[in-house]
Amino acid sequence: MDAHGMTVGVLGSYGGRNLGDEAILTSLIDDLKVRAARARILVFTRDPDQTRRAHPGVEAVRWEDSNHEGRIALLRGLDLLVLGGGGVLYDTEARRYLRMVRAAQEQGVPVFTYAVGAGPLTEPLDCAMVVETLGAAIEVTVRDEESKRALEDAGLTRPVTVTADPALLLRGEEFDLGILHGDRLPEQRRLMGMSVREPGRAAESLDPAEYHRLLAHVGDFLVHRFDAHLLFVPMENRDLRHAHAVLSHMTAAEHGRILHGDYRPRQILGLMEHLDLVVGMRLHFLIFAALAGVPALPLPYAGKVFDFARQMGAPALLGVVRESAGPLLAEVDRLWDERPVRLPQNNARLATLRDRAARTGVRLEAVLAEVRAGTARPVVRAG
Structure with a gap:
């Protein structure tokens, strides 16, 4: 087989207009x-349609609403199925993706997991499917140590390679800040960013009213302490409502603005280069800030954000709902004062993470060579 003429399927949380997931897909396709x-x-x-517009030359199909026979026909035509990246393996969600993985393996299609995120995994059905399908994969790579532990705790006994989030390899596009200056964004003030998210399944313990008020305190502090304008950057549509809620609690709301519009991940990465400091909940908002060299204060709501904050040497906050305004504002102040010292340290840490992220592609290349040689085979499990 000509390795360059093969058909590779990519399965993940794509097409949902989540900028983090789309950043992962962009990096994966580039690779x-x-x-x-x-x-x-x-x-x-x-x-x-959205996936084809964002990635010219790539074919795209809807998989959840298609009939069983149609899915099997598509899977049968693959030479390799890539699962990931991103956080797709968690309770009640993992089974949806792993049913497709199992169907591909039943058609003799080898499977490679591309820096996936995993956890929490406690539901018996999801754990059983992890053991069955990933146990039969050609190779399993995950984006962080927490994901590896989650798979092992679910019962997976095969080797798991820890790399890093594919979005760390994203390249930005130039962003014309003049677009924003025409809409209540004064040029003479510093520009700072904030990311908030909805309390979804990954953050069910969040009390929205409590963290809206907390972040409003932070927003007001950024405006007054640094003579700044605050830009809320939604990473998906559901973030908009929470950005509006935080803005409504701010006393300096006239110096805040919510970014509206349909932007590509590369554009948002380009926008980050215009920001002076950011405070954020979303993992990929924080990854974009790191790539742009912008001081960032993570507000962890889940293990993946704690893990990234730790790897970047960010302040060790307890989490969004357990922080009080005073210590949080002190951390913002310290982050600003220490930015000349932190920047070279952050760049060194980021280089390490980017090297790890690149290893996923190296492992994928080895699997592609096996596919070309006809030696890549899914593991057949007894029984």
Whole structure:
């Protein structure tokens, strides 16, 4: 088989207009195009039209609403199925993706997991499917140590390689800040950013009213302490409502603005280069800030954010709902004062993480070589 003429399927949380997931897909496709330039790439997505617009030359199909026979026909035509990246393996959600993985393996298609995120995994059905399907994968790579522990706690006994989030390899595009200056964004003030999120399944313990008020205190502090304008950057549509709620609690709301519009991940990364400091909950908002060299205060709501904060040497906050305004504002102040010292340290840490992220592609290239040679086979489990 010509390795460049193969068909590679990509399965993940794509087409949902989440900038983090789309950043992962962008990096993954870039990687595939380098390692198998003429490969046919087929993305399983919620919104095929949106995925095709964002990634010209890539094929896209809706997978959840298609009939069983149609899915099997698509899977049978694959030479390799790539699961990931991103946090797709957690309770009640993992089974949706792993049913597709199992169906592919039943058709003899080898499976490679691309720096996936995992956990929490406590539901017996999800744990059983993890053991069955990932145990039969060609290789399993995850984006952090927490994900590895979650898979092992679920019962997976095979080797798991820890790399890093694929979005760490994203390249930005130039962002014309003049677009924002025309809409109540004064040029003479510093520009700072904030990311808030909805209390979804990954953050069910969050009390929205409590953290809206807390973040409003932070927003007011940024405005007054640094003579700044505050830009809320929604990473998906559901963030908009919470950004509006925080803004409504601010006493300096006239110096805040919410970013509206449909932007690509590369554009948001370009926007980050115009910000002076950010405070954020969303993992990929924080990753974009690190890539742009912007001081960032993480507000952890889940293990993946704690893990990234630790790796970047960020302040060790207890989490969003357990912080009081005073210590949080002190951390913001310290972050600003220490930015000349922190920048070279953060750049060194970021280089290490980017090297780890690149190892996923190295492992994928080895699997592509096995596919080309006809030696890549899913593990057949007894019984």
